[in-house]
Amino acid sequence: MCKKRKNTTKLNNAYFRGVGKQAFPTTLLSFQKKWLDTWRGNPPGPILLIFGLITGIIMSIPIVYVIWRSLSAGAERWIRLLDTRIPQLLWNTLSLAAAVTICAVVIGISLAWIVIRTDIPGKKFWQWILALPLAIPPYVGAVTYIIVFGRSGWTRDLWLNSPWLTSTFGIYPINVYSFWGVFLILSMFTYPYVYLIASAALRKMNNNFEEAARSLGMNTSQIFWRVTLSLLRPAIGAGAILVSLYVMSDFGAVAMLRYVTFTAAIYFQRAGFDTASAAILSLVLILLTIIILWIESVSRRKNKYFQTAGTHRELEILPLGKWKVPALLYVSIIFLFSVLLPISVLAYWSNIGIRMGALDSRFFGFALNSLKISTLTSLLCMLFALPVVYLKNRYPSIISSAIDRLAYAGYALPGVIAALGFIFIFNNHLPALYRTFYMIVLAFIVRFLPQAVQTSEASISLISPRIDEAARSLGCPPWKVLLKVIIPNMLPGILAGGALVFVSSIKELPVTLMLRPPGFDTLAVRVYFEAHEAVYHLAAPAALLIIIASIIPLRYMLSKY
Amino acid sequence: MIKVKKVIALILASAFLMSLLVTGCTTKGTAPSSPADQKSEPRELVVYSNRNEKFVQALLDKFSSDTGIKVVALHGANPLQIIEEANNVRADIFISNDLGSLGYLHLQGLLQESNPNGIETIPEFFRADDNAFFAISVRARGLIYNKDLITEEDMPKSVEDLFDPKWAEVENGYAITRGGNGGMLGHVSALRYQWGDEKTALWIAAIRSNSAGIYQGHGEIRRAVGAGEHTFGLVNNYYFHQQLLEPDNNNVGFIYLDQGDGQMGAVSNAAGVGLVKGGPNEAGAAAFLEWLLMPENQAAFVGESLELLINSQFSAAYPAETQPHIVDFNSLKIQDMPVKELGNYFEGTKELIQASGLDLDLK
Numbered sequence: 001m002c003k004k005r006k007n008t009t010k011l012n013n014a015y016f017r018g019v020g021k022q023a024f025p026t027t028l029l030s031f032q033k034k035w036l037d038t039w040r041g042n043p044p045g046p047i048l049l050i051f052g053l054i055t056g057i058i059m060s061i062p063i064v065y066v067i068w069r070s071l072s073a074g075a076e077r078w079i080r081l082l083d084t085r086i087p088q089l090l091w092n093t094l095s096l097a098a099a100v101t102i103c104a105v106v107i108g109i110s111l112a113w114i115v116i117r118t119d120i121p122g123k124k125f126w127q128w129i130l131a132l133p134l135a136i137p138p139y140v141g142a143v144t145y146i147i148v149f150g151r152s153g154w155t156r157d158l159w160l161n162s163p164w165l166t167s168t169f170g171i172y173p174i175n176v177y178s179f180w181g182v183f184l185i186l187s188m189f190t191y192p193y194v195y196l197i198a199s200a201a202l203r204k205m206n207n208n209f210e211e212a213a214r215s216l217g218m219n220t221s222q223i224f225w226r227v228t229l230s231l232l233r234p235a236i237g238a239g240a241i242l243v244s245l246y247v248m249s250d251f252g253a254v255a256m257l258r259y260v261t262f263t264a265a266i267y268f269q270r271a272g273f274d275t276a277s278a279a280i281l282s283l284v285l286i287l288l289t290i291i292i293l294w295i296e297s298v299s300r301r302k303n304k305y306f307q308t309a310g311t312h313r314e315l316e317i318l319p320l321g322k323w324k325v326p327a328l329l330y331v332s333i334i335f336l337f338s339v340l341l342p343i344s345v346l347a348y349w350s351n352i353g354i355r356m357g358a359l360d361s362r363f364f365g366f367a368l369n370s371l372k373i374s375t376l377t378s379l380l381c382m383l384f385a386l387p388v389v390y391l392k393n394r395y396p397s398i399i400s401s402a403i404d405r406l407a408y409a410g411y412a413l414p415g416v417i418a419a420l421g422f423i424f425i426f427n428n429h430l431p432a433l434y435r436t437f438y439m440i441v442l443a444f445i446v447r448f449l450p451q452a453v454q455t456s457e458a459s460i461s462l463i464s465p466r467i468d469e470a471a472r473s474l475g476c477p478p479w480k481v482l483l484k485v486i487i488p489n490m491l492p493g494i495l496a497g498g499a500l501v502f503v504s505s506i507k508e509l510p511v512t513l514m515l516r517p518p519g520f521d522t523l524a525v526r527v528y529f530e531a532h533e534a535v536y537h538l539a540a541p542a543a544l545l546i547i548i549a550s551i552i553p554l555r556y557m558l559s560k561y
Numbered sequence: 562m563i564k565v566k567k568v569i570a571l572i573l574a575s576a577f578l579m580s581l582l583v584t585g586c587t588t589k590g591t592a593p594s595s596p597a598d599q600k601s602e603p604r605e606l607v608v609y610s611n612r613n614e615k616f617v618q619a620l621l622d623k624f625s626s627d628t629g630i631k632v633v634a635l636h637g638a639n640p641l642q643i644i645e646e647a648n649n650v651r652a653d654i655f656i657s658n659d660l661g662s663l664g665y666l667h668l669q670g671l672l673q674e675s676n677p678n679g680i681e682t683i684p685e686f687f688r689a690d691d692n693a694f695f696a697i698s699v700r701a702r703g704l705i706y707n708k709d710l711i712t713e714e715d716m717p718k719s720v721e722d723l724f725d726p727k728w729a730e731v732e733n734g735y736a737i738t739r740g741g742n743g744g745m746l747g748h749v750s751a752l753r754y755q756w757g758d759e760k761t762a763l764w765i766a767a768i769r770s771n772s773a774g775i776y777q778g779h780g781e782i783r784r785a786v787g788a789g790e791h792t793f794g795l796v797n798n799y800y801f802h803q804q805l806l807e808p809d810n811n812n813v814g815f816i817y818l819d820q821g822d823g824q825m826g827a828v829s830n831a832a833g834v835g836l837v838k839g840g841p842n843e844a845g846a847a848a849f850l851e852w853l854l855m856p857e858n859q860a861a862f863v864g865e866s867l868e869l870l871i872n873s874q875f876s877a878a879y880p881a882e883t884q885p886h887i888v889d890f891n892s893l894k895i896q897d898m899p900v901k902e903l904g905n906y907f908e909g910t911k912e913l914i915q916a917s918g919l920d921l922d923l924k
Contacts, residue, residue, distance in 0.1 A: 084918055152788035152810075177924070258775070258923035272741045272911065272920060273641035423645070431649045518607050518651065519633035529614060529637065533780050 044395045045478050052387040056403040059446055062413050062421030063286065069279035081280050093248060093261040096182060101244040103187040107334060108194025108239055114327050116202040118320045126331055128558055133338040134192035135550035137507035139252025140543040141189045143531045144345040149174050182259045188338040190246050194239030197458060201235035204462055207315045220318060234461060237296050238454050244292055249414030251510035252528060263414040267510055270420060282417040349540030358541045367545055370522040374505035377444040382498040384445065385452035390482055393460050394468060407453050415511035418446045422515065435517040443511045448504050452497035459493025499553035507546055603845035605631045609638035610656035611743060612832060616866040617656055623861055624852055630845050643671050643837060653840035654849055659743035661750055663694040663835040664904015673838035679854030686899060687831055687871055696831035697859050698868040699890055702748050703827060704816040705786050705801045706793035716793065719819045724767045734773020736782045736794035740919030744779060744797055747830040749914060750906035754898045755825050758913060765917040775922045787813050802867035802883045817893055826894040
């Protein structure tokens with residue numbers, strides 16, 4: 001009875017609002033039924049939905065533009081690119097992304113397990129320091145590797161001055177401008193994505209499962225492979241996605257190392273204002289991303305993991321025993337190549353630069369620009385991520401998963417593509433905002449929202465829907481559940497996401513390069529230009545400042561997450 | 562729970578504050594000045610430049626301190642950005658390293674005629690008929706080489722020599738820039754003028770496969786050659802001048818190509834400025850052009866680039882290391898293509914380079 005009345009009121013309302021002047025009640029009814037079916041009888045509140053939809057629309061601007069632009073590019077251009085460019089670019093991009101992802105997952109998971117679960121000496125120190133490469137942009141890493149291992153780097157000089165090396169091994173064998181150079185450098189600076197997510201998951205893991213396994217007679221290595229690793233599965237997936245998408249969208253490092261992937265090609269096409277070709281390459285890259293996301297979601301759909309918070313018990317720490325020395329050695333080597341080496345090189349050149357007066361008012365202007373952009377972006381991303389994650393997890397439907405997918409597409413839409421779309425939209429339709437600060441912030445949101453979504457999602461997936469249901473059954477409306485139950489429980493994840501977005505924004509390069517208004521350079525842009533001219537004494541202080549500014553949010557993220 | 566609310570409130574409040582703050586900054590800072598401002602003293606000037614920032618920023622700083630006009634610069638801009646922004650003009654002045662792109666912009670009707678005082682100091686050969694753009698400095702293309710790795714006699718002397726795959730065999734090979742580079746574009750245009758498209762396409766294919774390094778810019782090439790990472794590289798002559806100034810790795814020489822009898826002469830190009838049509842700060846732009854044409858500022862345009870001044874009598878100051886190696890432009894045999902003709906070739910050249918694949922290569 002009550003339900004029926006509610007329906008009629010709704011119908012009347014809809015009628016008076018003039019939603020469908022010619023619509024008969026029956027069509028409305030069937031629409032409403034469809035609507036309910038879409039949400040499996042559980043539609044979200046309008047505010048939540050509108051917020052989510054707006055996010056989705058902003059995220060889809062670049063994609064729509066790229067698709068439209070590439071479809072109107074003409075068959076001739078398509079054929080030329082398909083014949084000449086795309087096969088090579090596909091190979092370059094996919095082989096690099098696969099290799100780096102595998103390497104980063106192996107390093108990230110192993111490091112996380114060692115520093116969280118074992119009694120390695122200096123545990124706290126390692127836990128924190130091994131996440132530090134996240135603050136080092138790969139293009140900065142590339143510059144330091146070029147300085148050290150480059151064709152006229154420090155090790156070459158060492159090599160040429162050591163007769164026994166030249167006589168046994170011949171000419172200087174290291175070439176950083178190669179697949180292996182790019183692979184090594186990107187792995188060293190992207191593994192923290194996996195490491196951090198895996199560490200967080202390991203910390204939250206409930207000991208009950210492992211104890212059950214042990215009581216069934218499994219030994220430590222069996223437990224690791226069969227219990228720990230499968231509980232880490234969502235974390236590995238999330239980390240691997242972040243890494244592979246990062247590699248596919250990285251511009252700075254590959255450009256420095258002169259290795260052409262899709263993103264670099266798109267950037268160069270765009271820099272030559274061949275927008276149509278850039279759009280075609282972008283479309284192919286978007287398809288690649290969709291395939292990767294699809295593979296991940298298919299492999300994840302098979303398994304769902306929930307942990308009940310009520311019986312949570314601390315994990316026990318495993319003694320390393322005879323493995324202490326190898327474990328320490330392994331951790332130290334990673335530390336050496338991903339933290340110590342780049343930071344020392346930067347410190348060396350910053351020292352020279354500061355003595356030559358690199359820290360002038362111009363420099364501080366760049367620093368302020370960087371700070372403004374990154375802060376605003378990370379705040380907005382935290383706000384936008386929430387409805388996306390919540391809709392997807394609690395109101396599964398075509399619409400919410402479409403919004404979710406769109407949110408991810410922004411990440412694989414390498415900044416370059418987001419920038420393409422935004423230039424077009426703003427130049428033609430929103431001239432007042434064209435080439436302003438806001439254009440960059442919006443493009444950054446498109447680009448980095450997925451990071452906030454990922455981290456938030458990892459933490460919502462640990463909150464059982466039963467908790468929501470309990471709150472709902474006690475009379476809380478959905479928005480109140482979100483505000484009072486979900487957000488507080490997710491907060492560490494959300495803030496960690498915000499911190500991650502801040503760190504990513506402050507080091508972002510290609511979008512800023514393409515969208516920056518006249519006179520608005522950021523630290524990242526300066527590093528790129530100065531390093532290109534080999535003016536290392538000016539590049540190093542800017543790079544070091546990016547790293548230092550990233551360390552504070554990173555510290556926070558590690559302490560909470 | 563209270564703590565959580567506080568954090569959320571803090572986030573919301575700071576997002577709000579940030580956007581206010583930023584709005585304040587932008588409206589004060591980069592918003593185009595209103596027409597009312599224009600009538601009085603010019604206050605601001607927006608310059609797009611695709612020349613190396615090191616040379617241009619010093620020039621713009623000098624302009625600001627001489628005239629009090631604030632300059633907002635976008636370095637590393639592509640000339641085609643002017644075309645994209647045709648309906649939403651942001652730039653007043655375009656400073657280009659390649660006269661061809663200025664000529665092309667003019668062909669598209671995006672530059673505006675000007676008649677600044679002092680324009681007569683620029684030979685007609687180096688400016689548009691309506692002075693919408695003009696050149697200040699010139700350069701010739703050639704090969705920078707590392708004297709530790711090769712002698713002058715052994716170096717190729719003609720651009721045609723590069724057809725020969727044997728040059729891939731020199732120690733560490735040789736270096737060229739990406740096809741998207743302005744200098745390379747101008748060079749290819751000149752070759753098309755000289756040889757026609759077919760032979761030029763073969764030449765691009767040859768250097769593309771025979772070179773050992775393909776770089777984004779000439780600055781990287783001169784340093785790489787200086788350090789012995791390559792035996793020689795195809796650059797503009799002033800990069801040779803710059804390398805001589807380096808504290809080390811400066812044992813380099815330079816070959817002006819095709820200087821012999823019956824040869825085409827060195828390919829030249831010029832750097833200059835164009836006046837963008839409908840720019841937001843007309844008065845500032847006019848002031849800039851007149852300021853730039855003053856003899857001392859023509860010399861400042863060259864500045865640290867160590868290019869050759871068209872008006873060599875205004876003598877750009879060259880450092881002692883470079884001075885003995887400066888070859889007067891008039892004493893060189895230069896290809897007879899008029900530099901302002903380059904603009905007519907711009908589009909076709911881009912297509913040819915795209916078809917060759919050199920526009921995307923890096924190695």
